[in-house]
Structure formats: structure tokens, C-alpha cells
């Protein structure tokens with residue numbers, strides 16, 4: 001059992017940790033000052049790849065190809081990068097205890113890590129059906145997707161069950177992306193979710209109708225308005241059937257569950273203020289303990305644009321919050337300060353040859369514009385959200401980089417609109433001429 005002492009420790013080794021390390025390297029850290037401690041066996045990587053190119057049947061992504069920061073066009077940081085920058089990358093090491101008063105972390109192996117400043121970047125863990133006692137949910141070949149190990153198990157199952165039958169549980173972006181990629185692997189796919197349409201937290205009924213139509217045209221069977229209530233397994237314990245609450249039974253030899261995630265904050269329970277399920281921070285990602293920062297999925301922070309506090313589980317925020325925290329802590333060491341975080345929410349997803357981006361807030365009234373016929377050879381459409389006579393959110397499918405920049409600009413600027421009819425008629429031009 002060892003005791004190691006660092007000036008800075010980043011707890012967690014995902015997206016936010018990798019981007020924080022990049023910012024430390026940019027600002028300057030002395031060899032041995034900074035450690036990144038991760039439960040995973042690999043250096044920080046761009047997690048969104050796991051439900052996309054990692055699962056492709058051909059031309060698939062593999063490490064070291066998608067280590068951070070390639071997802072934002074930055075330098076790739078393989079393990080050697082950490083060495084070259086004097087950053088200690090401590091992998092396959094789970095922190096099981098955090099004593100913030102004693103400024104000490106303890107690993108599962110009993111090693112101790114001391115720090116002066118801690119950055120919490122532990123991300124989220126998936127919600128499992130076993131958490132709710134769903135019958136048979138512990139059968140083999142029921143998969144979740146959060147870390148690279150999970151993706152490797154799914155890749156093995158796809159290979160082992162060539163031309164198999166897969167049921168995807170969940171209609172969020174993970175469920176939709178995995179449904180698409182399973183279909184690309186020539187697997188028979190049924191996607192099940194309880195809501196009246198997919199991605200209900202963001203999509204309007206009209207937006208969802210396009211994606212559901214497109215998926216159906218690709219041969220994906222969608223079952224809405226019910227949930228997986230149980231599973232049966234064969235004599236080997238391999239999943240064989242999914243029993244739906246509405247009484248239907250689906251054959252399956254692969255099940256992938258994407259029903260949400262929970263921020264991993266248990267280690268810090270009772271030691272830091274919490275809000276909205278996350279660790280409460282200020283606009284510099286400093287927590288209620290002045291020597292502790294929290295970034296990425298775990299942080300509940302002030303979203304200046306909307307005068308609200310929110311937690312955001314998306315990669316863009318993980319990157320930006322990490323950079324903000326490191327800039328802020330480095331500035332404070334010099335007695336300086338930086339501008340408060342001023343985030344514009346940004347989400348995206350890709351599946352088949354579709355690609356959408358959303359910026360801003362999805363509140364208020366909506367108008368859809370463009371061609372959203374799922375049978376169109378190249379559908380292109382979008383939606384604006386308006387509130388109090390202003391555009392507050394914008395969504396675009398199959399936009400060019402310039403068009404995506406334009407909708408981002410509109411969502412940030414919140415220009416007034418004369419009428420919803422005019423906005424609908426102008427469509428994308430409203431943003432591009434802005």
C-alpha cells in the first residue's frame with residue numbers, strides 16, 4: 001500500500017478529466033504535480049464514440065484513435081501524452097473513499113492519494129434494470145453501455161450472435177444510436193420505450209415522427225407505450241425472451257438497455273452541498289469546499305443564460321466545464337479571476353446518415369420547418385422553440401457546419417420573432433441571415 005502526494009488530483013478519467021488535463025498542460029504544471037485517477041484501464045477518451053463508430057461493423061473506431069481531445073478537433077492525448085507532460089495517469093484504480101476534510105482519497109487496493117486541490121470528474125453510471133428488481137434482468141447478454149469494457153462485451157456478443165435478434169430498451173439518444181448501429185450489424189432490432197415518442201425530453205412529436213419513420217424504413221421495429229417487465233433465460237442463463245408489460249413477448253439473444261444514468265457522487269455524500277442530484281458549484285465549478293471542484297456530469301452549476309441552476313449530462317459541457325475549472329483555479333493561485341461560465345446548452349446525436357444538433361432551451365412554443373418526410377432521399381428540417389416572443393432554442397437535422405453555427409448564434413442571441421407563421425415560413429433562413 002502506497003501513499004502518494006499531489007498538488008492536484010482529478011478523480012475520474014473520462015471526458016472532463018482529459019480536457020482538464022489538457023488545460024493544466026496548457027497553463028503549465030510541474031512534473032508530478034497532477035494525477036488523474038481512473039477506474040478505467042485506458043486513458044481518457046471521447047465517450048460518445050462508444051455508441052457510434054465503436055460498434056460499426058466495418059471501419060470501426062478503436063483506441064488510441066479517439067482519445068481526447070480529438071472530438072473537439074484538439075490534440076490526441078494517448079498515455080504517452082500524460083508522461084510527456086509530467087502528469088501521472090493512474091489507471092484501473094477505483095477510489096472507494098474520499099475524506100475531504102483530510103484531503104485524502106483511498107483506492108480499492110488500499111492506496112492513499114493526498115491532494116491540495118481536488119477536481120471531481122467521476123461522471124455517471126448507468127441505471128440498471130436490476131436496480132428495480134426486474135425479473136430475469138441479471139440474465140447473460142443483457143448489456144449496458146457506459147465504459148469501453150461494456151462496449152467490448154457488446155462487440156463480442158454481436159460477433160457471437162451473428163444475424164441475431166436484439167431488443168433495445170429505451171428511446172433516448174443512447175437507445176436510438178444503438179438501435180441504428182445494431183441494424184448496421186445486420187441484427188434484427190426491436191426498440192421498446194414507454195413514452196408516446198422517442199427522445200421525449202428534447203424532441204417534439206413532429207421531430208420524433210421523422211426519426212421513428214426513418215428507423216421503421218430501415219427495418220427497425222418500434223414498440224411504444226410499454227416497458228420491459230421481465231426476461232426469461234435458457235438453460236445457460238442466456239437471455240431468450242423479453243416480456244413486455246402489455247403482455248407481448250419478444251424473442252431476443254441480445255438486449256441493450258439505455259434507460260438513463262445517475263451522477264456518481266456517493267463518495268462525497270455529506271461532505272459537499274448537493275442540488276438537483278449533483279454537486280452544487282459556482283460559475284467556476286468550485287464546490288461548497290473551496291479546495292474541491294466538480295465538473296462534467298456531476299456538477300450542478302449556474303446556467304447564466306437562463307438564470308437557473310442545472311446539471312447537464314453532455315459531452316460539450318464536460319469539456320468546457322473542465323477547462324473553466326482549471327482556468328479558474330490557476331487564475332485564483334495568481335490572485336486573479338476569470339469570467340463566470342456562460343454556457344449555451346448544446347446536444348447532438350448521429351445515427352445512420354443522420355446527424356442533428358440542438359442549441360439553447362427547449363421550452364415554450366415550437367415551429368417545425370423544412371422537409372421532414374422520413375422517406376425523402378435527403379431530409380433536412382429543424383425546429384425553433386420560442387418563449388415570450390423570442391427564439392430560445394433551435395434544432396437542425398443534416399445542417400452544414402455554417403448552418404449549425406447559425407442556429408447556435410440564434411439560440412444564444414434570442415432574437416424576437418414577429419409571428420410563428422413568419423418564423424415557419426422563413427425556416428433556416430431566419431438563422432442564416434441573422
Ligand code: FAD
Pocket residue numbers: 011012013014015016017037038039040047048049050051093094095096121122123124145146147174264267295296297298312313314315316318346347348349350
Ligand atoms: P465520464 O466521461 O463518464 O467519465 C467519468 C470517469 O470517472 C470514468 O472513466 C469512470 O470510470 C471514472 N470513475 C467514476 N467513479 C470513479 C471512482 N470512484 N474512482 C475512479 N474513477 C472513477 N453526450 C453528447 O453530448 N453527445 C453524444 O452523442 C453522447 N453520446 C454518448 C454515448 C454514450 C455511450 C455515453 C455513455 C455517453 C454519451 N454522451 C453523449 C454523454 C457524455 O459522454 C458524457 O456527458 C460525458 O462523458 C461526461 O463526462 P464526465 O467526464 O463527466 O464523465
